[in-house]
Amino acid sequence: xxxxxxxQKYGGSSLADAxxxxxxxRRIARERAGAAELVIVVSAMGDTTDELLALAGAITxxxxxxxxxxxxxxxxxxxxxxxxxxxxxxxxxAISLTGAQAGITTDGRYGKARIAGVEPRRIRAExxxxxxxxxxxxxxxxxxxxxxxxxxxxxxHADRCQIFTDVRGIFTADPRLEPTARQLPLIGYEExxxxxxxxxxxxQTRAVELGWVNGVVIEVLSSFExxxxxxxxEDPLVxxxxxxxxxxxxxxxxxxxxxxxxxxxxxxxxxxxPLAEAGIxxxxxxxxxxxxxxxxxxxxxxxxxxxxxxxxxxxxxxxxGFRELTTDSAIAKISIVGAGIQNAPGxxxxxxxxxxxxxxxxxxxxxxxxxxxxxxxxxxxxxAVRALHAAFELERPDEMGEGAGAVGAAS
Amino acid sequence: xxxxxxxQKYGGSSLADAxxxxxxxRRIARERAGAAELVIVVSAMGDTTDELLALAGAITxxxxxxxxxxxxxxxxxxxxxxxxxxxxxxxxxAISLTGAQAGITTDGRYGKARIAGVEPRRIRAExxxxxxxxxxxxxxxxxxxxxxxxxxxxxxHADRCQIFTDVRGIFTADPRLEPTARQLPLIGYEExxxxxxxxxxxxQTRAVELGWVNGVVIEVLSSFExxxxxxxxEDPLVxxxxxxxxxxxxxxxxxxxxxxxxxxxxxxxxxxxPLAEAGIxxxxxxxxxxxxxxxxxxxxxxxxxxxxxxxxxxxxxxxxGFRELTTDSAIAKISIVGAGIQNAPGxxxxxxxxxxxxxxxxxxxxxxxxxxxxxxxxxxxxxAVRALHAAFELERPDEMGEGAGAVGAAS
Numbered sequence: 001x002x003x004x005x006x007x008q009k010y011g012g013s014s015l016a017d018a019x020x021x022x023x024x025x026r027r028i029a030r031e032r033a034g035a036a037e038l039v040i041v042v043s044a045m046g047d048t049t050d051e052l053l054a055l056a057g058a059i060t061x062x063x064x065x066x067x068x069x070x071x072x073x074x075x076x077x078x079x080x081x082x083x084x085x086x087x088x089x090x091x092x093x094a095i096s097l098t099g100a101q102a103g104i105t106t107d108g109r110y111g112k113a114r115i116a117g118v119e120p121r122r123i124r125a126e127x128x129x130x131x132x133x134x135x136x137x138x139x140x141x142x143x144x145x146x147x148x149x150x151x152x153x154x155x156x157h158a159d160r161c162q163i164f165t166d167v168r169g170i171f172t173a174d175p176r177l178e179p180t181a182r183q184l185p186l187i188g189y190e191e192x193x194x195x196x197x198x199x200x201x202x203x204q205t206r207a208v209e210l211g212w213v214n215g216v217v218i219e220v221l222s223s224f225e226x227x228x229x230x231x232x233x234e235d236p237l238v239x240x241x242x243x244x245x246x247x248x249x250x251x252x253x254x255x256x257x258x259x260x261x262x263x264x265x266x267x268x269x270x271x272x273x274p275l276a277e278a279g280i281x282x283x284x285x286x287x288x289x290x291x292x293x294x295x296x297x298x299x300x301x302x303x304x305x306x307x308x309x310x311x312x313x314x315x316x317x318x319x320x321g322f323r324e325l326t327t328d329s330a331i332a333k334i335s336i337v338g339a340g341i342q343n344a345p346g347x348x349x350x351x352x353x354x355x356x357x358x359x360x361x362x363x364x365x366x367x368x369x370x371x372x373x374x375x376x377x378x379x380x381x382x383x384a385v386r387a388l389h390a391a392f393e394l395e396r397p398d399e400m401g402e403g404a405g406a407v408g409a410a411s
Numbered sequence: 412x413x414x415x416x417x418x419q420k421y422g423g424s425s426l427a428d429a430x431x432x433x434x435x436x437r438r439i440a441r442e443r444a445g446a447a448e449l450v451i452v453v454s455a456m457g458d459t460t461d462e463l464l465a466l467a468g469a470i471t472x473x474x475x476x477x478x479x480x481x482x483x484x485x486x487x488x489x490x491x492x493x494x495x496x497x498x499x500x501x502x503x504x505a506i507s508l509t510g511a512q513a514g515i516t517t518d519g520r521y522g523k524a525r526i527a528g529v530e531p532r533r534i535r536a537e538x539x540x541x542x543x544x545x546x547x548x549x550x551x552x553x554x555x556x557x558x559x560x561x562x563x564x565x566x567x568h569a570d571r572c573q574i575f576t577d578v579r580g581i582f583t584a585d586p587r588l589e590p591t592a593r594q595l596p597l598i599g600y601e602e603x604x605x606x607x608x609x610x611x612x613x614x615q616t617r618a619v620e621l622g623w624v625n626g627v628v629i630e631v632l633s634s635f636e637x638x639x640x641x642x643x644x645e646d647p648l649v650x651x652x653x654x655x656x657x658x659x660x661x662x663x664x665x666x667x668x669x670x671x672x673x674x675x676x677x678x679x680x681x682x683x684x685p686l687a688e689a690g691i692x693x694x695x696x697x698x699x700x701x702x703x704x705x706x707x708x709x710x711x712x713x714x715x716x717x718x719x720x721x722x723x724x725x726x727x728x729x730x731x732g733f734r735e736l737t738t739d740s741a742i743a744k745i746s747i748v749g750a751g752i753q754n755a756p757g758x759x760x761x762x763x764x765x766x767x768x769x770x771x772x773x774x775x776x777x778x779x780x781x782x783x784x785x786x787x788x789x790x791x792x793x794x795a796v797r798a799l800h801a802a803f804e805l806e807r808p809d810e811m812g813e814g815a816g817a818v819g820a821a822s
Contacts, residue, residue: 018469058429060500089471
């Protein structure tokens, strides 16, 4: 009878050079000595993807999407073959497979494809032949390796899906900003999704969604040390916790304000439809109710899209009759996330109070069932993280038994 | 009715950076404007293959052959996608295909695979859809892009197979060594094969063989200038030419001498069998007939294999009872090639005389039907090339009508 089936994903920083690849190979060899069946998903080495993008950019400003996908996929093929060679050198049978060879099909939308299905026959056959199976992680989706790993874990009914990265797990706040930030042993899917959406860079949101839908137990952990990570799973205690679980901040944001927008039907559509068509994601939206038949409309976009957003909106400015368009790139989002937030209005008041006490002005506010986000000046992010971490006592372990036996055993 | 079908192959130096890739794209766009159907075979950019080999070498001394093939293939995938992007940018519809997508199957011997077959349905469909088809050239064979191009030309019944490289064609000698060296408008397959075997680096020998067997008219030409190249085809006048057509030299060679080998049956097998098993190609072999029951046995190997050859032979030294093993890396081969050589013994005498007059000692000699090769000191290669070029009057055009209309029209 075979051992547990484990899917592991290693990110680009874990595979940045030959030494690190050999280190990952030694870790895999140890794991396999414990009789586990292993499917490994790899990202491209270090900066490979950026280098390939630069090369494509030197050829043409608008690379064909299909060709760009094939180009970027070569980065993952390279790290997959190199890891396989390193395992062979340790006497561990291994084989590298492209996404297609591994039976992964996508919906064919180049540049933003989603995994459409996984036919795991080939992977199963290679595992049965005693091999470690290494799958190139990129599936026509920038940074889609986490999603590949979770999709394979779901389809193969893996016992675990481990995401190896350069941090030890999910923390109550960015530990570089808040020294008392505490690693969470366990976090629920929904809370993780909000944290990821709001700027915690550790995992791709699509991967968390897919894990949630399929009930895949995910563990985020460091490839550079031997320490338990954070398990992302159904949190049986989530309803009772009723507590802020963590903070997230996001500096990759810019604010656009349309001043004196005429207050008539259809205006919002005229603004947001062309942005959506250009693939620009609009996040927070605030409309100040009218002063003399006109309003101010503010919203946020990813900072890298600000230039494009301006180029799209400025020609519409006159047609729609608004006065001017102002922008601000020196801003950031700060969020508190926790399953209990919706049912306890006190959290919003405590958040706004803590920010006010720290002298931090709130420019915009948005909320979800389990999250409150404030837009603040970028140079106040550090102060905001410290103020909120203290206000919600995040340095204190959860007395409801974080990392409870039942879930801890899955990691 | 479609225009002519042309297969073009571009080597790594023609695709070394973004500028060169765009230059190649412009050339293809011009060709296509002339209504030709185009299948393009590409090598990896510049030094990519060497860089990938170095990366694999940093992981392990003996990379798994299958994984190494997959790794190296990523180099050709990259240049194929980049060239396709460059064509798209010029408004030329194009698609890059891997070897497998292009329907090319190999015999699966990783590291030295041969093309087993070509099923051109996909290529045909893409051509019919009006696209330039770009095929990644590496097929599990180091430097196999020439062979890929010729195999595709054969299977697609292409009108031409053009090999674009960094030289203008086939010359009577290396023009860097002999300023009066003349470009040949036409050369027969068999003569080209001997030139390639004997060190003319312009084309891969396997590609010439495949062209010969399938009657593919090949043209070697420069991607850096607009000038006619050299056509490799059946030479209808070859029997009448009866003349040395060109010189080749090869510095990638080392000599091994086994001193005082016992003169008894089976000794040669004991020496050459283990070398063959190690994949070391032994070229020239000379055995000096005995002096007192023992002989000296000399042969040449590629210079890079000399260390391995020594390691293999030294343990056998005592068992076989030969006295010592000496080696010499400072040697080179110089060859004259021409279809008439076999029937005209005067050529050998003229070659040896010209070398003697130039003060060049001949260490070993080997011959084929259309070639005579001498082993000489490496530092005398330049002098030998000049002496032989003059002795055989290679600077003078062939009065039998080189580049005769019938063949010239094929280029």
